[in-house]
Amino acid sequence: MKVVLNIVLASVCGLLFSCKKETETPKVSYEAPSTAVEKPKVDTSKVEIADLPIQFQGTPYLLFPMGEVSASDRSKYDSGSSSNQLNTKISNYSENEITGYLRNVKFQEVKSDSLHALTDKPVMIQSISYLKSQADKTKQQTLVYLLADADTNKDNLIDTNDIQTLYLSDVSGGRFTKVSADFQEVIDWKVIDSKNRLYFRTIDDTNKDGAFDRNDRVHYFYLDLMAKDWQSVEYQLTK
DSSP, X not given: OHHHHHHHHHHHXXXXXXXXXXXXXXXXXXXXXXXXXOOOOOOTTOEEXXXXXXXXXXXXXXXXEEXXXXXXXXXXXXXSOOTTSOOOOOEEEETTEEEEEESEEEEEETTOOOOEESOSSOOEEEEEEEOHHHHHHHSOOEEEEEEEOSOTTOSSOOSTTSOOEEEXXXXXXXXXXXXXXXXXXXXXXXXXXXXXXXXXXXXXXXXXXXXXXXXXXXXXXXXXXXXXXXXXXXXXXXX
């Protein structure tokens, strides 16, 4: 009985240690880069695939979420397929928002059969939000993206373990613009329709420990959604 108890305790300790190790993975690494610039890894066991198109209400474009699937690793987003079949669903869609782990998005105007990609750079998109209330008011149709665009922890991958940044584009995918600062993690964002502004907060790893916590500085920004060029303005609320 004592032997069995010791085995159970050892297993529990091992599980707790592995969970702790996973949660403490830094999002930023300050190690000096090697002389040879490495590109993010390409997982040859996965294949690129697209979901069926999504059209936000009142817009003239279809969006095709692009991602990766593997025959040996079921996607986190369950399409309801049986366990012995490949799950090919890579995104979730709710009113005015697409979520998932997307490698790109392709756009198609409803009056055309041609497609164009959002970006030619490696990214990991976690959400795409359509600013419908702002579009209803101003007729300007804007998308907001939360994504990782750089291998900030230097593990040779671009994924959710890297810093999450904020981008905007119009509904066609044009004017794809980064609006948050490099090496600042986006905390949250919201739109104030009465001012036609998008407000957001970021956190800066000011003590350079590779993590974002209460010891780091929070930054506050807004931008004018109606401006020809989207530029964030930092404002002060705290010392």
